[in-house]
Amino acid sequence: MNYRPRLVLAGLSGGAGKTILSLGICRALAAAGLRVRPFKKGPDYIDAAWLGLAAGRDAANLDPFLLPPERIPSLFLEKSADCDISIIEGNRGIFDGMDVAGSCSTAALARTLAAPVVLILDATKMTRTAAAIVAGVAAFEPGLNLAGVVLNRTAGPRHRDILREAIESLAGVPVLGMLPKISENPIPERHMGLMSMREQSGVDPILDGIAAVIRDNVDLDRIVALARLAPDLPDAPAPVWPAPRGDGRRPVIGVVRDAALWFYYPENCEALERAGAKLVPVSILNDAPWPALDGLYLGGGFPETQAATLAGNLPVREHVRALAAAGLPIYAECGGFMYLGQGLVVDGTYYPMAGVFPVTTTLCARPQGLGYSLARVVRDNPYHPVGTVLRGHEFHYSKCQATLGSCGGPGAALPGPEAFALAMERGVGMLGGLDGLTTANTFAAYTHIHADGAPHWADHFVAAALAYSQSCR
Incomplete structure (x- = not known):
């Protein structure tokens, strides 16, 4: 007890x-x-x-x-x-x-x-x-x-x-x-x-x-x-963390922590460490050099409050886009997804972002997704097995749209269903009940997950980071 x-x-x-x-x-x-x-x-x-x-x-x-x-x-x-x-x-x-x-x-x-x-x-x-x-x-x-x-x-x-x-x-x-x-x-x-x-x-x-x-x-x-006066509690029915995993190799995963992105459950980061990762803080707001990375985690936050600074930090935007193109495992949630789009519109002003995905997010006056969500994994990706149902939540005032071209003309077409790994069974997602945009080893979603509710996630992320590390040798 x-x-x-x-x-x-x-x-x-x-x-x-x-x-x-x-x-x-x-x-x-x-x-x-x-x-x-x-x-x-x-x-x-x-x-x-x-x-x-x-x-x-x-x-x-x-x-x-x-x-x-x-x-x-x-x-x-x-x-x-x-x-x-x-x-x-x-x-x-x-x-x-x-x-x-x-x-x-x-x-x-x-x-x-x-x-x-x-x-x-x-x-x-x-x-x-x-x-x-x-x-x-x-x-x-x-x-x-x-x-x-x-x-x-x-x-x-x-x-x-x-x-x-x-x-x-x-x-x-x-x-x-x-x-x-x-x-x-x-x-x-x-x-x-x-x-x-x-x-x-x-x-x-x-x-x-x-x-x-x-x-x-x-x-x-x-x-x-x-x-x-609270009564004693019985022993835990299951350990919070399984036995240590991995073979001793520690891939380096950058975690963006700054005024733009800082929504992380501590257990998510702890799960990555227990799965074998070494976490290092990085910022998308300043020009401090990043270490060599084997993976990148972009949580949620308030990118809209830092939009001008994010847009002005061209070296980091280009670096993130190049890392995604090179196949670095990148996992992004909500605000992190907004940063990976082509741009972010706040109060009618367009701010260019990292450009990993051909979409723009626009901040709205009312919530566009709010509450608990259920998302079925429908396409292969490095992080979630197909068929898994993710229990998560959404809380975003932004919506996902096509990016306009120069002079307001047509721009890049919206991604088709084949680009999305998640089908929403409850919740809104990005477009038409779909969420989880993917390209190469990058995955981005409005859906937030908790590592204790998706125990496969940390192992898969670390495995992808190890594979990337090996491929770069």
Whole structure:
């Protein structure tokens, strides 16, 4: 059995205040000397990155859709080892899932991990009704341990007194804190959620300010005590990582990490390393020389915010195009795919990109792909076996289009179906329900995957990098 103090923070909907509460608790407890491991329920990269900064340890994503059921307790146990407390931030409403049964919900995750739940409730213009809501949440699903509630956007002492008395006497759930109304979000938002910490200066003062609000208005000692009451967990049903693989050769895979591309699950990079790769950071924004590579991984991110700089960095654009033409194994997701196109259109301005694929992406005002996806592999590629169904997610405001020629005339024709490795069974993809553009050893998709949900991926990527390394000798 495994002792793991833990707590799930949940809300009734998006915007209830989960992220502020999670960040403040992680930061305040870490500042008090506790070893805090943050987790984010769902596929979100940005909130997870902020949680990692707040706690001083990388956050792990626990996603019941992307990961097989047996992988979630295994990953949680592995990542929470040697920590004093784990804080798991939920997503959406506590019972919101994939269907009417609430599969893949925050509540389902809490039951999987036998974790106490603290509900954050927006109490704007509400008193006794708050007790009815809390009582309803506590009784809605068997097996949910609603251990406490934190009230957000409370108006003043009288409002808080009535709320506390009503919830504790009528719903029987302890009130652990009451947050005041905050005039503006301390973390600015953008079209994909919270703004990247890579676009913020002075991140530490922001997090310290949030922690101060939480310290002043939430009973952190009771929060920790509730987490320590969580029952012991049984041993993991399966190891997170198989036995070390490879024959000792370590192909070098470049991972683009800069303000343009930085969406990576830590487990994806760890999987590549455990499969035998040596990872080196590279940037597509500056002119720093790259080492000799046997593979290249371009994650998602915000290339649209760096479009002018990317376009102006002609040497790297040409280098990436030449590497793709030479057969270097290149794997790109979402923002990485946008960079590999001919160009990127932002607010009507065209910015040339690497030109590996004959398409242009255009940033739109509304999401063009949003949510979980299922993609069947229908054509040979170095990374995913034909017939595999990939469980992934999409979150992009760009759409894929043909590239216009000079003077706005016809340009390159759109790739035909034979250029796509994925057929979308759920989700949008790039064009006509297809995703996963391929050329030579380059694969690019809007679909994001998690290595724990696609355990073949790292081995195949490393094998392709080894084969490329051998061919260059």
